[in-house]
Amino acid sequence: MIQRIQSVYLLLVTALLTSNIFLPVGSFLDKNGMLYPFTPLHVALPSAGLNYTPWGQLALLILGALISVATIFLFKNRKLQIRMCVFNTLILAGYYIVFLLSMLLxxxxxxxxxxxxxxxCFPLIAMIINYLAIRAIRKDENKVRAADRIR
Structure with missing residues (x-):
């Protein structure tokens, strides 16, 4: 299970998404020159009276990390594992949409x-690693099919 390369890829995706929750994805610069960090956990702009948590971004990052962990344990059902990786990639694409809306507003x-x-950049890197995991899972599936044909 863990010795397969796709499991390592999925663990990397989990680590990237979990660390992205706490890291700033950018910062706002006001007209006084003050920098205010923008993280998926918290956004605070005291000069404008804003202090909130961008729940959409936080939820999508947590959901993506949980899906990638759960996908590791679906090693007996490779087709479902591929679907879960594709779904996780779509969730990460949705993260960027929610981020853009939140940032622009x-x-x-x-x-x-x-x-x-x-x-x-971390969710984008996670999307690329997700693609590598999909390729490795397909390679395993092809090996199993070839072994079944030989029998």
Whole structure:
């Protein structure tokens, strides 16, 4: 189970998404030159009176991490494992949509500028690693089918 390469890939996806919850995905710069970090856990702009948690982003990151952990244990059903990886990739694409909406709405309401951070790349890296996991699972499925044909 864990010795397969797709399990390592899925663990990497889980680690990236879990760490992305706590890392800033960017920061808002107000007209006074103050930087305010924007994380999926918390956004605070005291000058504009904003202090909230972007629940959509947080929920999608947690859901993506849980799905990738659960996918590891579906090693006996490779077709379902592939579907779960594709679903996880769609969830991460949805994360970027929710992020853009949240960032643009906050930016337009507060008259600030936005600076991107390295944490914003983690879901994209997780999507790429998810694709590598799908390829490895398909390779396993092809090996099993070839072994069944030989019997």
């Amino acid at each position: 906050t930016k337009s309401n507060t008259q600030t500028t936005y600076q991107f951070s390295l944490g914003l």
